[in-house]
Amino acid sequence: MKIYKRKIVLIEDDKALGNSILELLLFNNFEVTWFDDSIKALDYLSQNFPDLIISDLMMPGMNGEDLYLNIRKNKKFTVVPFIIITANIDDEVKLRQLEHGVNDYIMKPFQIKELILKVNNVLELRKNIEKNFGIDPFSKVTIKLSEKDFLTSLNEALLKDIKVRPNLDELSKSLFISKSTLDKRIRKLTNKNISQYIREFKIQYAMKLIDLGERNIQFLVDQTGFGSFSYFSTSFKSYLNISPRDYIKSVQSSQIEE
Structure with a gap:
């Protein structure tokens, strides 16, 4: 039986360092495609879908930040973790990357164990998210639940x-009712209008991701389709009376106590 190897794209222009990281990842049973040029990596990614991307920040031509922003233009890559390798310790630079949605940092020089642990942690988080939320809406079980x-x-x-922002016409059609009936039934069952129900559903989904270990707020914004960081934060605080950052801190504190 063939064992599936997680696919990693590595972008590192320093050939000595790139070769060392490549050997390290291969030794730990990952399938790795290494590029020393970010333009070539971007071209490769237009046709391929890895499990994880690791990129140096400072590179000639297109740096790691610009590469990340170009990759994220394609919505399918919002679920692909992105780790930045850098020797830059400027807090402003680091915070800007995190605001963009970069999942983690590896600071040069780094220990071998640190790299492997961070890679495994990020991939395990994505696996848990897919396991907990990967519902097939067209499965037989779902059809039975639809009737019930x-x-x-x-x-x-x-x-x-x-x-994405829900299309209410498409949503009502998928439930075989009119848009007005959809709103009436939601109001009757929950005492909420349809917009409030959808907004709170998305917030609850974000909370579950945080409980599973997600700490990147921009990633939560992208995953829940809020459209903007500020709208997500305002909606989150309105629903829970606590900001996303404070909720993440509270979850981290409770996990440490456990």
Whole structure:
């Protein structure tokens, strides 16, 4: 039986360092494609979909920051973790990358164990997210639930397109009711209008991601389809009376105590 190897794209222009990281990742049973040029990596990524991308920050031509922003223009890459390698210790630079949505940093010089642990942690988080939320809305189980439970069917439809702003016409069609009936049924069952219900559903999804270990707020914004950092933060605080950052801190504190 063939064992699936996680696919990693490595972008590092320093050939000695790149070769060392390549050997290290191969030794730890990853499948690695290494580029010493970010333009070539971007071209490769237009046709290929890895499990993880690791990139140096400071590179000639297109640096790691610009590479990341170019990659994220393609929505399919919002779920692909991105780790930056850098010797730059400027807090402003680091915070800017995190605001963009970069998942983690590896500071040069780094220990071999640190690199492997961070790679494994990020990949395990994505695996847990897929395991907990990878519901097939067209499965037989879902169809049975659709007939039995309106809210279950609604939630599964919302989860299917969680990353985008819902089209209410398409949503109502998927539930075989009119848009006005959809709103009436939601109001009757939850005492909320449809916009409030969808917004709170997305916030609850973000909370589950945080509980699973996600700490990047921009990633949460992208995953829940809020459209902007400020709208997500305002909606989150309105729902929980606590900011996303403070909620993340509270989860981290409770996990440490456990």
